[in-house]
Amino acid sequence: MNKALVLALFLPEAALADCAEGTFLSCTIKGKALDVCVAGDRVTYAFGPAGVPELELSEPLSALTHSPWSGVGRSIWEGLGFRNEGYTYEAYLSFDRLNQAAGMEGGVTVLKGEKIVTQLACDAGTVEGHFDTLTEAMAGQGYCWNPADFRYQQGGC
Template identity: 40%
Template sequence: MRGLTLGVIALGALAGAASAEGCFGPGTPLFHCTLNGGTKAVDVCLQDDVAYYRFGPAGGAADILLARRAGAVDMRPWNGVGRSIFETATFSNGGYDYTVHYAIDRLTQAHEVTGGVIVTRGGDELADLSCDAGAVTVSDIYPLFEAKEAAGQCWNREMFRWGEC
C-alpha cells in the first residue's frame, strides 16, 4: 500500500478551518483537549482512511499538523482489563513520535477522563503534556481500529501488535 506522504502540512488555506474538535469539514473527531490553561489544543480526527494529528494554539493555526493513512498510525486499543479504559494513537514524523492517549476511570462516579500527548525521539521522551483538568471533550480512538482493519490489518491480542490478516 502506498503511504500518504503529507507529513507536516503547511496550513495556509487551512489556518482558520479547524473546528473545536479538530476536523476539517466532514470527519470523525477521535480526541480533543486543551493544554497549558487552554492556550494549546491537541486533536485527532479520522476522515475516510486518513487520520490527522493537530497540535497548536486553541482556535488558531496549528503548530504541527500530520496526516497519515490509518494503516500507518500505531493505535493501541484498550485490552479490556483494569480500572481504566484507555487507548493511544501514535503519529510518526521524521524520527519523532507523537502519542495521544486518554483514560476513563471506570470506578469513580464521575468517570473522570484524562489524557495528553507524549513526544519521543528515538525512544527518548522529550515532552509529556497533560490535558487541562476536565478539558478532554472527545475520547474515542476506536474508529481508528476499525479503519486499520478496513486497511487489511489485524490486531494480535496475544502479541499486542498489528499485523497482516
C-alpha cells in the same frame, strides 16, 4: 527536527483538525487545542492556533502506531502514535472504569527515540474522546485487530 515544533506544545491558543469521520481526542492543553481525528483513510494530529496548527501530522490508518487497552487494570486507555523526524507524538485517551465521576483524561507524550521529551495532560474538564473511532475507521477500510500480533491486519477478520 525543528525544536520549535516541540516548543509549540507550550504556546497558548487553539487548533482545529478535519474530523470528517470522527474524533479520537479533542482537548486543550495549557490553552491550546489538541485534535486527533479520522478523515478518510488517515488519522491527523493537530496542535496549535485555531485554523493554523503549529504542528499537524497525518498518518495513513495502515501505518498508524496504535496501543489499545490490554483489558487489564482499572483504567481503560488507548494511544495513537505519530512519527515526525525522529520524534513520536503519542496521544492518549483514558478513564477510570471504577470511578465514573473522574471523567475522561487525555494528553500527549513526546518522545525522541525511546526518551521522553515531555508529557502534557489535557486541561481538566476539556477532554472529549471516543475509543471506537479508530476501530470503526479501521473496520471501514477492511482491517481488524489481531490480538496475537498486537496489530491491525487487513482481510481474514
